[in-house]
Amino acid sequence: MHSLSAIVLAGGKSSRMGEDKALLPVQGVPLLKRVCDVASSLCNLVYIITPTPEKYQHLSLNNCQFVREVPLSQENLSTPTSTKVTLPLPHGPLVGFAQGLAVVQTDWVLLLACDLPKLQIEVLQNWVEELENVPEDAIAALPCHDKGWDPLCGFYPRSCFPVLNAFITQGGRSFQSWLAQHPVHILSLPSTEMLFNCNTPEDLALVDDTR
Ligand SMILES: Nc1nc2c(ncn2[C@@H]2O[C@H](COP(=O)(O)OP(=O)(O)OP(=O)(O)O)[C@@H](O)[C@H]2O)c(=O)[nH]1
Numbered sequence: 001m002h003s004l005s006a007i008v009l010a011g012g013k014s015s016r017m018g019e020d021k022a023l024l025p026v027q028g029v030p031l032l033k034r035v036c037d038v039a040s041s042l043c044n045l046v047y048i049i050t051p052t053p054e055k056y057q058h059l060s061l062n063n064c065q066f067v068r069e070v071p072l073s074q075e076n077l078s079t080p081t082s083t084k085v086t087l088p089l090p091h092g093p094l095v096g097f098a099q100g101l102a103v104v105q106t107d108w109v110l111l112l113a114c115d116l117p118k119l120q121i122e123v124l125q126n127w128v129e130e131l132e133n134v135p136e137d138a139i140a141a142l143p144c145h146d147k148g149w150d151p152l153c154g155f156y157p158r159s160c161f162p163v164l165n166a167f168i169t170q171g172g173r174s175f176q177s178w179l180a181q182h183p184v185h186i187l188s189l190p191s192t193e194m195l196f197n198c199n200t201p202e203d204l205a206l207v208d209d210t211r
Pocket residue numbers: 009010011012013014015016017049050051069090091092093095096097112113114115152197198199
């Protein structure tokens with residue numbers, strides 16, 4: 001059995017939602033806490049990657065450790081050395097993930113967005129078992145939907161860090177572009193419902209009947 005930890009991303013702009021969605025309650029429980037509770041039922045350790053841990057410290061989160069996301073410095077960017085550049089936050093989920101993966105100690109990591117209110121523990125558990133069958137050269141094991149891979153609800157081996165870091169250093173910021181360059185193992189998805197993510201107030205109203 002592989003060792004497994006989780007990374008939960010909580011660092012976007014929530015621009016479509018208009019306020020920090022990580023803190024918005026669904027059926028009384030803030031989205032970030034819902035996702036972290038699911039992750040901690042599967043993994044001993046959950047890393048929350050965010051530039052602002054202080055915003056979430058009041059949520060009673062079990063088995064969770066905050067990793068403060070930092071701006072990308074010049075060394076990590078493919079810019080001429082004469083140009084002084086620091087990429088400001090947020091720099092997107094791929095870079096957030098890479099900063100989290102840098103501290104992971106387990107063979108595999110479950111990566112989750114913070115805006116997934118319909119995660120199903122049984123499906124995730126089946127996927128964990130499926131990791132035994134993933135070919136060694138795969139950089140990820142992910143569900144697929146009609147628009148491509150869902151990179152923010154799936155698994156990555158810690159060994160993908162060097163290729164991820166190289167992609168980012170060359171200026172890559174897109175999960176889909178990175179995934180397209182390497183073998184990815186497909187995870188079977190009984191229903192796309194569990195990939196539903198809350199991006200807008202209308203999405204939130206669909207999953208929270210108190211609104
Ligand atoms: N740590 C980290 N997480 C991010 C970053 N950008 C997006 N995320 C997370 O990635 C997940 C999916 O992002 P989106 O659903 O697009 O959320 P968003 O970027 O906050 O929202 P929009 O501004 O409306 O696109 C969410 O869990 C976000 O918190 C980032 O720069 N750093």
